[in-house]
Amino acid sequence: MNSNKLRITAVLVAGLLAGCASKIDEQQHQSQLQEFVAQTQIASQLVGQDELNWWQQLDSSQLNNLVANARANNHDLRTSQLKLKSALARLGGQKAQYLPQGGVGIEATRSSLGELNTRQSAANANFDWQLDLFGKVTALVNASNAGAMSQAEQVRALHIEVVASVVKGFVSYQGNKQKQHIIELQIEALKQSIGVLRAQVEEGIANELDLNRTLAQLKRQQALLPDIKYAQFRDLATLAMLSGLLPSDITLIDERSVLERGFTVSLAKPSDAIALRPDISQALFEFSQAHSLSVAASKALLPDISLSAFAGVLSLDNNRLSDTQQQWQVAPQIKWSLLSYPALLAQRDAQQYLSEAAYSQYQHVVLNAMSESELSLQLLVKQSQQQDYAKQRFDFANSAFLQAQAMYQEGQIPYLELLDARQDVLIAQENAIDSTISSLLAKVDTYQVFNGRWSYVLVN
Structure with missing residues (x-):
């Protein structure tokens, strides 16, 4: 990692030196970073189909509508978009400093001193033009432009957060619905077993120990339902908040089949997916803004050269601008704040x-993005492996339960061994569902980390 850090630093410094004279060249920085990331071959194993609108792989119109509604109604996103409009307006105001500033005025006065009455009217126009001979105004415009671009990247980052959070909330909700369904099936099976056991206890075929162990297992499964139902409400609350709604305003249909649909991670250009991330671009524009302000502060040491002008007409003894006299004035000016130098x-x-x-x-942001990308790939591999093992565990546990059931019916094993086999398959089944959900969420996390291309297209 240290060697990677040194190489990244060298790439970034080269871009800095190229733009330090007056303005940071953001495009040059991005190009250099894209070339470097391409050389690292991060996520090269994921090269394939384009990742644009990746959540549509889940083939759920319900999810697609949730994503669209959240992007349209999310309050954080709207707040950031309004801040962007404000930044663009400030940029327009800063660019206006290239033009002469001034105004026009018309006035009429009438006064009296004793028996002497006087009247006067005047119309004039004046302007002041700050000549940008040393580039101070340009540096301030560059700083304002970089600030607006930074805010634009913040909007893009929020789009990523909203989309990823909606998909995660939807997957989590459907996963909890699946877990509830499995628990309810197990509860029903245990109740049937308890009914049989009660009859056998009364007949003296079974003992109270078998019945109590089965009742304890039933209560364990029933105790899981409140947690599952609360988790579903929590998922609904998250989705509602993302869409600017209350939990009571949102309703989801049961779509547990989404957990079994094909959902793979595929990136058209992994290097662009990293290098074009909004957090990197935002940090670059913030650096560009600070650099431009530094240039402007250096230019403040030089003289200010401006041109002031005045033109108008003056009318004495009337208030109607008749019998006027023309007047004008041009005043070049140089100001140098020598006493303010310290x-x-x-x-x-x-x-x-x-x-x-x-x-x-x-x-730091660049290094963090590289590290985060590698970590997301490791998490993707880990969750995929755990999902495979969890499925195999469930298959073996289920086979063992079926064997134990057959052996119990033939009188080869006591009921407690059958009960232990049922407990094993319940735990394995819950673990398999949790692994499936975790694997799906890891894939969503990967798309969230490798967001440079799909988020850029999403907002443009």
């Missing part, structure tokens, strides 16, 4: 440190 130098140094801090944060 304060300006301190501000420049402070902003440069902030720029370095933003760059360090950018490096």
